[in-house]
Amino acid sequence: MNGYAPVAAIVIFSVAFVLIATERIHRVAVVLGAAGLMAALGLLPGDDVFYSEHAGIDWGVIFLLLGMMIIVGVIKQTGVFEYLGIWAGKRSRGQPYRLLVLLMVITAAASPFLDNVTTVMLVAPVTIAVCQQLHLPAAPYLIAEALASNIGGAATLVGDPPNMIIGTRAGLTFNDFIVHMSPIVVVLFVLFVIMARFMFRKSFVHNPDRAEAVMRLNGNAAIKNKALLARCLVVLLLVTVGFALHSVLHLEPAIIALLGAGLMVLVSGVSAADYLAEVEWTTLVFFMGLFVMVGGLVETGVIHALGGWAVDAIGDDYFVAATALVFGSAILGAFFDNIPYVAAMAPVVEDLVARAPDPQTGESLWWSFALGADLGGNGTAVAASANVVVIGIAAQHGQPISFWEFTKYGIVTTAVTVSVAWGYVWLRYF
Incomplete structure (x- = not known):
């Protein structure tokens, strides 16, 4: 790593990250400026910027998000989110912590199969609806759901985008992830519920009058068009099955999402203005800029140099290697976005695995890498x-979540869950 380019990339990335964290300038303006400068x-x-698989915009992620945003935009026209909000309020009897647990369970249970991004897109509008009914601040519930989705999504190959990258690179199957990742994910989720x-x-303020009012609401009355809802649910089921079978169908999740969006629009007859109004354009643009920023670090050799230093420091001690992958991936993934980070570091891990003394030790490094990257996503x-996505949805509904409001909870969650995951790696593989 020689010359001015790596230094310039690090400086631009660092300044941009500080500006995003301080929120002095809108985050989209920051990433576009930094990406353009690089x-x-x-x-x-x-x-x-446009065509590189590892150093440019990840169009698979962008179009996955776009497709699911359109699907959510169409479904929203049916009133089902208001219905689910009333249902959740009644099931929890208006008790804030009970409501939080209910929403987290739904999120964590759906994330391994729908992927965590899709899940929060579906659950977040429900959360905002029920919080409005109960006069509760939505931000804590949305933050908890995002954290729960990252934990729950770690359980399967399709649950978290980094797992898809790792699975493809390492030749790991859906069942491999279930066997190795789901046991610790269940433990971590229970721990997170307690945390x-x-x-x-401080957000658990029970309002008996509002709770009583919610108990009297008729959820069925919130459904505006039952025939449309039925058609939408059929399409959503097909998309879910497509996600679960994407490796068998040889279709990328983004293609499935776009096909589902097209079919949803076709069968619904909803106007383009209505469903496109629900697309988080600022979120999509933010991701594009962020991918380019990280691509600058990849292209100038910064990421590769970090991986090389790690390989040299580890030597032949593979428990140290696993430890470095768990904690190092959590720390680095928290700053670089775990999708481009995993794409950049996967070849480094592959080199480590190739030098391992036996297949089990080599495979343990992939699981260490996955756990660190997935759980570091909460950082x-x-x-x-x-x-x-959650922050974008919150802002669109007038419930803004600042960088630090989210991060103060994310850091604690990451520190605890990553430490427990490291213990799991040690007990199971070493």
Whole structure:
């Protein structure tokens, strides 16, 4: 790593991250400015911005988000989110912590199969609806759901985008992830439910009058068009099955999402203005800029140098290697967004695995890498796609969540869950 390019890339990325964290300038303006500056200075070739698989915009993520945003935009027209909000309020009897647990369970249970980004897109509108009914601040519930989605999504191959990258690179199957990742994910989620009781305790203000009012509401009356809802649910079921079988169908999740969006629009007859109004355009643009920023670090050799230093420091001690992958991936993934981070570091891990003395030891490094990257996604507000999407939805509904409001909970959650995950790696593999 020689010359001015790596230094320039680090400086631009660091300044941009500080500006995002301080929120002095809108985050979209920051990433676009930083991405443009990296391209203008030649830190990554112009074509790589649009076409490079590892150093440019990840169009698979962008179109996955776009497709699911359109699907959610159509479904929203049926009134089902208001219905589910009333249902959740009644099931929880208006008790804030009970409501939080209910929403987290739904989120964590759906994330391994729908992927965590899709899940928060579906659950967040429900959360905002029920919080409005109960006069509760939505931000703590949305933050908890994003954190729960990143934990729950770690359980399967399709639950978290980094797992898809790791699975493809390492040749790991859906069942491999279930066997190795789901046991610790269940433990971590239960632990997080307990932690949430204390982390968000100031938000648990019970309003008996509002709770009673919610108990009297008729959820069925919220459904505006039952025939449309039925058609939408059929399409959503097909999309869910497509996600689960994407490796068998040889279709990328983004293609399935776009096909589902097209079919949803076709069968619904909803006007383009209505469903496109629900697309989080600022979130999509933010991701594009963020991918280019990280691409600058990849193209100038910064990420590769970090991986090389790690390999040299580890030597032949594979428990140290696993430890470095768990904690190092959590720390780095929290700052670089775990999707481009995993894409950049996967070849480094592959080199480590190739030098391992036996297949089990080599495979343990992949699981260490996955756990660190997935759980590190909770580290900051920009560490995972689900976090960025939740913040975008909150802002669109007049419930803004600041970088630090999210991150103060995310850091604690990451520190605890990553430490427990490291213990799991040690007990199971070493």
